[in-house]
Amino acid sequence: MAKLTPDATRTECGLVINEKIIPWGAKWPKDSGKYKKGQKFKADKRLSGGTGKVAGITIHNTNDLENVEEDAEQYTRATWPNANMNDARVHYYVDDINAWQNLEDTEVGWHAGDGSSGPGNGTTIAIEIIMDGTGSKEDLGAEANGVILAALLLKKYGLTVEQLYTHNHWMGHPDAIVQGARKNCPLYILPHWEQFKARVAAKLAELNEAGTDAPIEEVRTAIMGEARATAQQMALYCRSKNAEPKITSCSLEELAEMYLEEGKAEGVRGDVAWAQSLHETGFFKFGGIVQPGQNNFAGIGALNGNAKGQAATFPDPRTGVRAQIQHLKAYASKEPLVNACVDPRFSLVVRGSAEFVEWLGASDNPQGKGWAVPGKGYGASVVKLLGAVMAQETPQSPAEPPEPDPLAQFPEWQRDGLTRLVEAGIINSPDVWAARYGTQITVGEIFGILGRMCQKPEE
Known part of the structure; x- marks a missing residue:
């Protein structure tokens, strides 16, 4: 079974955290129990009444998988895209190797068992620490990584160890094993919960003493993968910077949809390509070598010293988007193209030489290759725009009424x-x-x- 490719990877305090965020607006791809194909796959809400404020961290345990080395990756893959985890939606899975992030920190998860409006689900970040309770080397490593992750998140959101909660807490139980309880969680940590909290407190004190910039050691954003931003976010953010984008043959919203569609076809993040186009065109103001009617949204063939219009021209917007997606794939992957090649410079790229957005500038790339030459900071500029796109607030549709509980009428x-x-x-x-x-x-x-x-x- 193919291993997931993370959308981004960061290393904090020695802990590798892989991001594979379930896209906003994701739908069930199949029927699963009470959930039907096409229904919302996750809450699609921000914590704390829509403000996104993080009020705590909730610790869970889930079971170690037999004959699986990287359990956190498999749990993530089972959740999305495979949709085999029923209605559990947590922010992080962590094992003895690394952590995988499934939800943005600021969005509502389904993990605390206290309902859609309960404080556990509605205000806290969930960490599932994968253990089997045997005290094995893997157990100890997973718990140690859980300590690091909990401390990092407490520090990030200005919280103390008093905002560290057990799943039991949200079910009205003490932070200990409760005989006869319907569920005890985190099952393998509850017997030494106070010791666990003390370890998190010690790590948090260490982080606070080290200063604000110390924990983050490395951040890299994969070009290949599934888009996390929606077409609505992409278009709205662009319009917030340029109310009259110079798109000649389609609307801005239609263009955004093309980026997601063409990106999905080739396995490239369409939102990454969109962020790059914002950088290259100045939010579709153009004004440089490339002119609006050329349908060239990434400066393909626009070399230093060229005159206006002396760059690649494409017959329609979709072809221009496809060429950009293909050019990004040339840098990020050695896999063959799905669609016929329309990128006139595809053959000039050293395949697989820039797996990450941060490496698109030649001077930032370990191999000295890149989309932009010398391109110092080029990738970082694109990543910054990508972050702004994903953070773009969209108008909220009326809240869907909760599904009635068919058993509510019974005692x-x-x-x-x-x-x-x-x-x-x-x-x-x-x-x-x-x-x-x-x-x-x-x-x-x-x-x-x-x-x-x-x-x-x-x-």
Whole structure:
């Protein structure tokens, strides 16, 4: 199974953090339990009532996967794009090797079990520390990385260790194992929670003493991957800088959609290419060698010393976008093109020589190759624009009414009964039984359930 390519990678305090953010507006690609294809895949809301303010960090445990080395990557892949993790949406998975980030820090996750408007889901960042409770080397390494990540996030958002919470906290339990509880989490850390908090506090003190710039050692943004910005964000941010972009044969919004479509076809981040076009054209003001009617949004063939118009010209906007996407793929990958080549300079690129946006300037590239020559800081300028695009606020659509709970009309003791039978492994098709709550049950079905409850465990 192919390993995920992160959208970006950063190293903080020795911990490698890979970003694979579930795109804003993502939809279920298939039916899954109560979720149907086309429904919203995640909350698509900012923390703390839309402000994005982080009020705490919630620690979870999830189980180590057998015969898997990099568990955090597999959990991330299972969540998105594979959509095999039901409705769990957490910000970070961390194992003994590294961490993978699935949600932006400032967005609402589904992890605390306190509802869509609860303070756990609604105000805190979730960290899933992957362990099996055996005290193995992998367990110890995952917990140590969890300590680092928790301290980094507390520092980043100006919080203290008192804003570090267990999952149990949001379920109304103490920070310890509760006998008979429906769930205990973080199961493997609860027995020494105070010790864990003390380690985070010590790391946080170390970070605070080191100063604001010390933790971040390296940031790199992959060119290949799935776009994180929407076409709406892309167009809105451009218009905020230039109310009258000089696009001659389509609307700005249509052009933004082309970037996402052409990028997806070749596996290139269309939002990266868009940010580059903003840099190259001055937010589509043009004014340099390339003229608006050339449909050349990335300065392809516009060499130093050329006269106005002396650059590549494309017959329509889509062809111009496709050429830019292909040129980026030439730098970022050695994979063949999906569409027929329309980039007139594709063959001039040393394939795979600039995997990251930060390497697009030749003087910033370890191989001395790049889109821009000498190009010092070229990639950093594109990354800065990309960040601004992704941070662009979009008009909020009316909140979708919560889906009614089909079991809400039944007494709590009956609802809890189904939950306990599922957890005990007696019922393994809860959706079927939930749909039948108001129907009659046969004597045979009662005997079948009671018989499973009385079944003796195998020696």
